[in-house]
Amino acid sequence: MRIRTSHLTAKWGLISIFVLAFAVFHQGCTGGQESGAGKVTLILGAYTTPREAYGKALIPAFQAYWKQKTGQEVEFQESYQASGAQSRAIIGGFEADIAALSLEGDIDKISEAGLITHDWKSAPNRGMVSTSIVVIAVRSGNPRNIKDWSDIAQPGLDVLTPDPKTSGGAQWNINAVYGAALRGFAGVPKDDKAAAQEFLKSVLRNVSKMDRGARESITTFEKGVGDVAITYENEVLVARQAGQQYDYVVPRSTILIENPVALIDKNVDKHGVREAAEEFMKFLFTAEAQQGYAKYGLRPVVPTDVSAEALAQFPKVEDLWQVDYLGGWKKVSSEIYGPQGVFSKISEELQKSR
Numbered sequence: 338m339r340i341r342t343s344h345l346t347a348k349w350g351l352i353s354i355f356v357l358a359f360a361v362f363h364q365g366c367t368g369g370q371e372s373g374a375g376k377v378t379l380i381l382g383a384y385t386t387p388r389e390a391y392g393k394a395l396i397p398a399f400q401a402y403w404k405q406k407t408g409q410e411v412e413f414q415e416s417y418q419a420s421g422a423q424s425r426a427i428i429g430g431f432e433a434d435i436a437a438l439s440l441e442g443d444i445d446k447i448s449e450a451g452l453i454t455h456d457w458k459s460a461p462n463r464g465m466v467s468t469s470i471v472v473i474a475v476r477s478g479n480p481r482n483i484k485d486w487s488d489i490a491q492p493g494l495d496v497l498t499p500d501p502k503t504s505g506g507a508q509w510n511i512n513a514v515y516g517a518a519l520r521g522f523a524g525v526p527k528d529d530k531a532a533a534q535e536f537l538k539s540v541l542r543n544v545s546k547m548d549r550g551a552r553e554s555i556t557t558f559e560k561g562v563g564d565v566a567i568t569y570e571n572e573v574l575v576a577r578q579a580g581q582q583y584d585y586v587v588p589r590s591t592i593l594i595e596n597p598v599a600l601i602d603k604n605v606d607k608h609g610v611r612e613a614a615e616e617f618m619k620f621l622f623t624a625e626a627q628q629g630y631a632k633y634g635l636r637p638v639v640p641t642d643v644s645a646e647a648l649a650q651f652p653k654v655e656d657l658w659q660v661d662y663l664g665g666w667k668k669v670s671s672e673i674y675g676p677q678g679v680f681s682k683i684s685e686e687l688q689k690s691r
Contacts, residue, residue, distance in 0.1 A: 376410040377403075377613045380604070382433030384420035384505055385552035387467065387596070387635060389575050391415065391437070394629030399620050403613065411613055419550030420505030427452065427601065434605045434614045437466070437598040439505025439551075442666040444597045457599035461622045465595040467635040470654060471513035473586040474558055474566040474573050481564050486517050486588050487524035489565055490539040497546055497566040499554040501674055506551030510567040511673065511680055513592040514540055516663055522590030522656060538683045558583075569594060571634030574650060578633075590656035596635075 383391060396413050403411045416423070416431070420439035427433050428450045438444055444464070447453050458464050475483050483489060489496055499507035514523070518536040521527030525536050546562060548554040551569055558566040559581055573585040598621060605614045620626055624642035631637050631647040640648060663669050673679045 376412055377610055378412045378414060378608075379610055379614055379617060380414045380416070380432060380434045380608075381437060382416050382423050382427050382431060382435070383437040384423055384439040384596075385417045385550040386439065386469075386506060386569050386572060387437065387630070387633070388415075388417050388552065389578075390467070390630050390633035390635055394632055395621065395626050398625055398629060399617055402620060402625075403616065406616075409613075411617075417552075419499070419503040419553075421503045422549065432604045432607065433601055434608060434610055435598065435600055435617065437596070439594075439596055440508060440666065441465075441595070441597050442670055443505060444599045445666075447599070447601065452601050452603045453599055454602040455600070457597070460599075460618065462638045464597045464599060465638055466598045466621045467596045467630045468638060469569045469571045469594040469596070469635055470587070470657065471510050471591050471594065472568060472570045472573065473588065474555065474568050475584050475586055476564065477582045477584060479584055479586070483565055483586050485586070486514055486522065486536075486540075486590075489543065489567070490523075490536060492543075494543045495545050495562075495564045496540065496543040497548075497554050497558050497563040498544055498568075499551050500547040500549055501680060503549045504551055504554075506554070506569055507547070508669075508674065509569070509592060509594050511537070512660060512663060512669060513588070514567070515673065515679065516592055516658065517588060517590040517656075520590050520656060520658065520662075522588070534679055534683065537679065538687070541680075541683055542687060569634075570636075570651070574634030587652045587654060589654075590658070591654055592662075593657055593659050595659070 381391065392415065400411050403409060420443050424438060424443035424446050427436060427447050436444060436447060444457060448457060473483055473489060475481065481494065498510045501507040501511055515533055515537045517523050518525050518533035519528060523536050525532035546557060548557055551572060555566055555568050555572045555576065559576065598618065600614050600618050605611045627637040627639050627642045628644065628647060631643045636651055637643045660666060660669060671678065674681060
């Protein structure tokens with residue numbers, strides 16, 4: 338496995354955290370913001386993939402809504418980095434008011450650290466605000482004739498996927514490949530764990546580069562590196578909107594990506610922004626917000642609130658399944674990504690065989 342990990346995102350992620358930390362310090366010195374002040378500031382700590390959805394659709398729409406409702410301006414300070422890295426940053430002192438991350442487990446870690454004191458899964462749809470699927474990005478015209486997961490295990494193929502140690506998207510990718518194999522959709526017998534693990538190993542053997550996050554990985558692909566990239570569907574859809582010319586293949590079997598969002602109680606109370614933060618959380622489940630997610634390639638959690646035109650961009654999947662098939666995130670974290678997990682053991686074996 339020929340893997341190189343980029344540290345550029347980490348550098349800029351730290352810089353953004355320091356900048357936002359200064360803003361939070363200033364905010365704390367000037368007192369709470371919701372006692373008749375002319376402006377309220379919310380700090381969003383998000384994973385990289387939905388940057389356009391939040392920056393171009395959801396935040397501007399909420400700003401207009403809040404202004405009309407209260408007469409008050411709401412400013413957002415936004416930080417985007419790999420989901421695992423963002424979760425660790427928040428636990429380590431980055432005072433985000435709202436976390437919009439890739440994995441349920443990354444929010445759970447913030448809760449376990451005592452920063453989230455309410456039951457964040459009591460929100461609509463268990464706190465999951467958008468969805469996507471894992472797909473295979475291919476070069477324009479699909480010159481390697483990729484049709485399904487089994488094709489990306491062929492010898493000599495150059496595959497990109499992010500690093501599961503830092504990226505939630507990477508874990509979704511690995512889950513998709515491994516789970517599809519277990520379900521009998523990767524050219525190996527169904528329910529044969531040994532065969533599924535060997536298939537995953539054959540795919541990972543082709544991986545040439547693991548970036549820290551899903552966005553960095555697809556950007557690397559856009560620069561001409563790799564034959565294919567395992568990625569979120571919405572990454573390709575957003576890239577097309579920006580003029581990129583490449584395609585994607587929907588495997589017959591793939592996982593439903595569910596992305597959580599949560600209010601971070603300790604920080605919103607410290608900053609005095611609970612009212613605005615709670616309203617933003619509610620807003621994300623409205624028809625206007627769900628349409629905004631769909632506009633930037635994310636599948637809505639409330640499809641009935643989204644136009645038929647927006648839904649038409651999302652192909653149907655023959656065998657679409659959820660992480661529960663693999664036992665849920667706690668089991669996945671241990672049995673796939675833990676020290677003795679499937680991915681960890683395969684990575685160690687491939688490193689030794691280089």
